[in-house]
Amino acid sequence: MPWAETVIYEAHVRGFTLLNEDLPAPLRGTYAGMAHPVTIAYLKDLGITTLELLPIQAAASEPRLVAHGLTNYWGYSTLGYFAPEPRYATRAAQDAGPAAVLDEVRTMVRQLHEAGIEVILDVVYNHTCEGGDDQLHVSWRGLDNALYYLHDGNSPAALADVTGTGNTLDFRRVRVVQMALDSLRYWAQVVGVDGFRFDLAVTLGRGGYGFTPDHPFLVSLQTDPVLNNLKLIAEPWDVGPGGWQTGSFTAPMAEWNDRFRDAIRGFWLSSARDGSHGRPMDGIRELTTRLSGSADLFGRSDPPLARGPVASVNFVTAHDGFTLADLVAFDHKHNWANGEDNHDGTSNNLSWNHGVEGHATDGDDATTEPWSAVVPLRRRSQRNLLAMLLLAAGTPMITAGDEFGRSQDGNNNAYALDTEVSWVDWTHDEAARELLDTTKLLLALRREHPALRADSFFLGTPRPGETFADLLWFTEHGAPMDHAAWNEPERRVVQMLRPGPSAHDADVLVVLNGRLDDLDVTLPPLLPGAGPWERAWSSTWDSPAQSWGDEPDDGTTLEALSVQVFVGRRGAAAAKE
Numbered sequence: 338m339p340w341a342e343t344v345i346y347e348a349h350v351r352g353f354t355l356l357n358e359d360l361p362a363p364l365r366g367t368y369a370g371m372a373h374p375v376t377i378a379y380l381k382d383l384g385i386t387t388l389e390l391l392p393i394q395a396a397a398s399e400p401r402l403v404a405h406g407l408t409n410y411w412g413y414s415t416l417g418y419f420a421p422e423p424r425y426a427t428r429a430a431q432d433a434g435p436a437a438v439l440d441e442v443r444t445m446v447r448q449l450h451e452a453g454i455e456v457i458l459d460v461v462y463n464h465t466c467e468g469g470d471d472q473l474h475v476s477w478r479g480l481d482n483a484l485y486y487l488h489d490g491n492s493p494a495a496l497a498d499v500t501g502t503g504n505t506l507d508f509r510r511v512r513v514v515q516m517a518l519d520s521l522r523y524w525a526q527v528v529g530v531d532g533f534r535f536d537l538a539v540t541l542g543r544g545g546y547g548f549t550p551d552h553p554f555l556v557s558l559q560t561d562p563v564l565n566n567l568k569l570i571a572e573p574w575d576v577g578p579g580g581w582q583t584g585s586f587t588a589p590m591a592e593w594n595d596r597f598r599d600a601i602r603g604f605w606l607s608s609a610r611d612g613s614h615g616r617p618m619d620g621i622r623e624l625t626t627r628l629s630g631s632a633d634l635f636g637r638s639d640p641p642l643a644r645g646p647v648a649s650v651n652f653v654t655a656h657d658g659f660t661l662a663d664l665v666a667f668d669h670k671h672n673w674a675n676g677e678d679n680h681d682g683t684s685n686n687l688s689w690n691h692g693v694e695g696h697a698t699d700g701d702d703a704t705t706e707p708w709s710a711v712v713p714l715r716r717r718s719q720r721n722l723l724a725m726l727l728l729a730a731g732t733p734m735i736t737a738g739d740e741f742g743r744s745q746d747g748n749n750n751a752y753a754l755d756t757e758v759s760w761v762d763w764t765h766d767e768a769a770r771e772l773l774d775t776t777k778l779l780l781a782l783r784r785e786h787p788a789l790r791a792d793s794f795f796l797g798t799p800r801p802g803e804t805f806a807d808l809l810w811f812t813e814h815g816a817p818m819d820h821a822a823w824n825e826p827e828r829r830v831v832q833m834l835r836p837g838p839s840a841h842d843a844d845v846l847v848v849l850n851g852r853l854d855d856l857d858v859t860l861p862p863l864l865p866g867a868g869p870w871e872r873a874w875s876s877t878w879d880s881p882a883q884s885w886g887d888e889p890d891d892g893t894t895l896e897a898l899s900v901q902v903f904v905g906r907r908g909a910a911a912a913k914e
Contacts, residue, residue: 338386338387338455339792340568340591340645340647340732340792341647341790341791341792342386342784342790343386343387343455343568343647343732344384344385344386344387344727344732344733344734344735344780344783345385345386345387345388345389345457345650345732345733345734345735346380346383346385346387346388346389346734346735346737347389347391347459347655347656347734347735347736347737348371348388348389348390348391348737349390349391349410349411349656349737349759350366350367350368350370350371350390350391350393350425351366351367351410351424351425351755351760352366352410352737352759352760352761353371353376353737353761354366354367354370354371354373354376354761355370355760355761356757356760356761356762356763357370357375357376357761357763358763359375359763360373360375360376361373363427363428363429364427366425367425367426367427367441368393368421368425368426368427368441368442368444368445369426369427369430369441369444369445371388371390371445371449372444372445372446372448372449377448377449377452377454380452380454381452381453381454382777383740383773383776383777383780384777384780384781384783384784385454385735385780386453386454386455387454387455387456387457387531387568388449388454388455388456388457389457389458389459389534389570389734390456390457390458390459391411391412391459391656392411392412392413392415392422392458392459392460392461392536393412393421393422393425393442393458394412394415394416394417394418394420394421394422394458394460394461394520395415395416395417395420395421395422395423396409396412396413396414396415396416396422396466397409397414397416397466397473397475398414398466399414399466399468399472400468400472400473402753405676407675407676407753407754407755408753408755409466409752409753410751410752410753410754410755410759411656411752412461413461413536413752414461414465414466414502415461415462415464415465415466416465416466416475416476417476418462418516418517418520419519419520419523420435420439421438421439421442421528423435423438426438426441426442427441439528442528443527443528443529446528446529446530447529450529455531455532455568456529456530456531457530457531457532457533457534457568457570458524458530458532458533458534459533459534459536460520460521460524460533460534460535460536461536461537462506462517462520462535462536462541463500463505463506463535463536463537463538463540463541463575464500464502464503464504464505464506464537464540465477465478465504465506467503467504468502468503468504469496469498469503469504470495470496470503472503472504477506478504481512484507484510484512484513485506485507485510485512485513485516486504486505486506486507487499487504487505487506487507487509487543488507498576499539499540499543499575499576499577499578499580500537500540500575500576500577501576505540505577506540508540508541508542508543508544508552508554509543509544509545514553514554514557517541517554518554518557518561518564521533521563521564522561522563522564525563525564525567526563530567531567531568532567532568532569532570533567533568533569533570534570534571534572534593535569535570535571535572536572537572537574537575537576538571538572538573538575538586538590539571539573539574539575539577539579539580539581539582540575540577541554541555542554542555542582542586543577547578547579548579548580548582548585550585550586550587555586555587555590558589558590559587559588559589565589566589567589568591569589569590569591570590570591570592570593570650571586571590571591571592571593572592572593573585573586573592573593574595583595583596583634584631584633584634584635584637585637587638587644588638588643588644588648590648591647591648591649591650591732592635592648592649592650593650593652593655593734594627594631594634594635594649594650594651594652594731596623596627596631596634597627597631597649597651597652597653597729597731598651598652598653598654599687600623600624600626600627601624601627601653601722601725601726602653602664602686602687602688602722603619603623603624603687604619604621604623604624604851605718605721605722605725605851605898606664606665606687606688606689606718606722607687607688607689608851609689609851609853609898610668610689612853613692613853617826617827618827618829618851619827620825620826620827620828620829621828621829621830621831621849621851622823624725624849624851625810625831625833627651627729628725628728628729628730628833628847629646629729629730629795629808629833630645630646630649630729630730630731630791630794630795631646631649631731632646632794632795634649635648635649636794642793642794645791645792645793645794646730646731646791646792646793646794647731647732647791647792648731648732649730649731649732650731650732650733650734651726651729651731651732651733651734652726652733652734652736653722653723653725653726653739654736654739655734655736656736657749657750657752658682658683658686658749658750659686659688659745659747659749660736660738660739660743660744660745661719661722661723661736661739661742661743662696662715662719662739662742662743662744663688663744663745663746663747663748663749664686664688664689664718664719664722665688665689665690665691665715665718665719666690666691666694666695666696666715666744666747667686667688667690667694667695667747668686668688668689668690668694669684669686669694669747670682670683670684670686670747670748670749670750671746671747671748672748672749672750672751674748674751674754674756674758675748675750675751675752675753675754676753681750682748682749682750683749683750686749689718691711691714691715691718692707692710692711693707693708693711695746695747696744696746697712714898716768716771716772716879717876717877717898717899718898719742719772720772720775720876720878720900721876721898721899721900723739723740723772723775723776723779724779724847724874724876724900724902725900727776727779727780727782727783728779728782728783728789728845728847728902730791730795733783735776737761738761738762740772740773740776740777741765741769741770741772741773741776742768742769742772743761743762745758745759746758768879771879771880774880774881774882775874775878775880775881777881778874778881779874782845782873782874782902785843786837786842786843786845786904787837787838787839787842788835788836788837788838788842788843788844788845789835789845791807791835795807795808796808804865805836805864805865806836807835807836807838808833808834808835808836809833809834809836809861810831810832810833810834811831811832811834811861812830812831812832813830813832813850813856813857813858813859814859815832815858815859815860815861815862815891818831829849829850829851829852830849830850830851830852830856830858830895831848831849832846832847832848832849832858832860832861833846833847833848833849834846834861834864835847836864837907840866840907840908841907841908842907843867843904843905843906843907844863844864844867844904844905844907845902845903845904845905846860846861846870846902846903846904846905847900847901847902848860848893848895848900848901848902848903849900850895850896850897850898850899850900851898852897852898853897853898854897855894855895855896855897856894856895856897857892857893857894857895858892858893858894858895859891859892860889860891860892860893860903863905864905866907866908867905867906867907868905868906868907869905870889870891870903870904870905871889871903871904871905871906872889872893872901872902872903873902873903873904874901874902875899875900875901875902876899876900876901877896877899889903
């Protein structure tokens with residue numbers, strides 16, 4: 338699947354399938370359940386192209402968790418780099434032995450491939466399950482502690498930790514690099530996966546003087562004939578010195594873009610929350626930089642701009658943090674079930690509860706205050722965030738369940754909870770079904786219109802053989818954004834026009850109102866050859882069905898904190914319309 342057409346869906350094998358009653362009971366929570374026709378039909382109908390699975394390499398839970406009756410549910414605690422996690426196999430495969438477990442994993446990958454879905458594995462080569470100096474001796478520590486692990490250089494030496502787990506694999510060592518490459522080739526060649534997402538990837542590029550993009554391991558990924566054509570994604574940070582490196586990796590790596598996450602949340606949630614309390618709100622400059630592909634981060638290559646916006650894996654949520662529904666319902670984390678007195682997990686969520694902390698319960702009346710005012714705004718905010726994710730330049734990643742409003746009850750670090758908190762609930766109310774339909778529509782717009790799938794950075798000027806710029810920005814009056822408009826510190830309204838890349842491709846106009854009041858907007862002039870503007874979607878619509886029969890003229894009214902999308906069709910399509 339070309340990067341420009343890729344839509345990633347991040348899911349946990351067990352948590353995604355365990356509660357799905359449409360699956361046969363023995364297959365729920367298993368690799369076989371992930372590859373069942375019911376699961377595949379759902380993923381295809383949603384419109385994703387690429388399934389990114391949380392770690393499925395064999396893992397073990399930390400002793401502290403076991404002592405508290407918990408488990409490392411996410412699996413970022415690897416025990417064996419050449420074996421699948423047996424807990425996710427069916428009971429029949431477990432009883433039949435390791436070969437049957439491996440066969441079930443390979444069958445899952447093959448069946449997803451037959452449906453046209455790529456499989457990427459989240460892999461953890463930065464540390465092992467063995468913890469700190471006084472913890473487990475079950476794998477590499479027993480083989481060669483001094484060689485495989487990073488130490489502090491003192492005498493006696495102690496483990497150095499740039500991962501936050503108690504230990505760090507030492508990628509200055511040839512055998513560590515060899516082990517990681519051998520493992521990656523195994524999963525690519527024997528299991529057949531299409532790529533990898535590297536947890537805390539900065540650790541994998543640390544040499545004697547910190548991180549370097551020319552580290553031997555990273556160069557090997559570029560040159561290895563088995564690995565260099567796979568989809569490779571870096572989580573571009575760790576917790577060591579100089580650990581934030583977003584934009585510093587090189588092709589063929591793509592990277593998680595935390596600046597995108599923070600800009601989208603900041604504009605639509607935390608800044609709007611500030612405005613609701615009479616405080617200043619952020620303007621559009623950071624937001625528009627992220628929507629247009631984050632060239633400031635990923636354009637710094639040799640030669641410049643070579644990686645393109647597809648190097649930016651855009652996300653608003655991930656397994657780590659609030660879900661989409663919780664982002665709009667909680668100002669604070671609620672991690673009490675984790676056994677760490679709510680000290681774990683980030684406190685910088687950039688979220689907004691819209692006036693009331695938490696979700697309405699079964700005993701609350703949604704038709705009365707405060708819920709009658711709060712709930713509709715929360716639903717609109719979810720739609721705003723999804724629109725930014727799926728209409729921005731870059732590679733979007735959806736977290737499983739966000740498309741229909743899955744909640745973790747305010748827990749933003751549910752790594753140790755193999756419970757209903759973490760599992761995907763497949764019982765949907767009307768609001769969940771409407772949000773799912775909205776997600777499908779936005780993904781369909783992305784598929785239908787090449788203007789929304791840029792594979793090279795925008796120049797802001799006409800490309801060779803073209804008559805107008807590849808990206809245009811307008812004010813609410815339909816006039817081009819000038820220097821003064823860009824430098825209004827609290828400007829919260831903008832129109833982004835993405836021209837179709839060919840004479841037969843539609844132009845797409847995205848209009849944003851981040852203000853707390855309604856606003857009349859004049860749409861920009863149509864580009865040559867395009868038909869009249871058609872309103873394709875509005876975040877004020879609970880359901881996409883509201884779009885039927887709703888056509889604009891040269892202007893529109895944008896409600897407070899809302900997004901509208903317009904399409905200007907060209908050629909035969911415009912004439913037919």
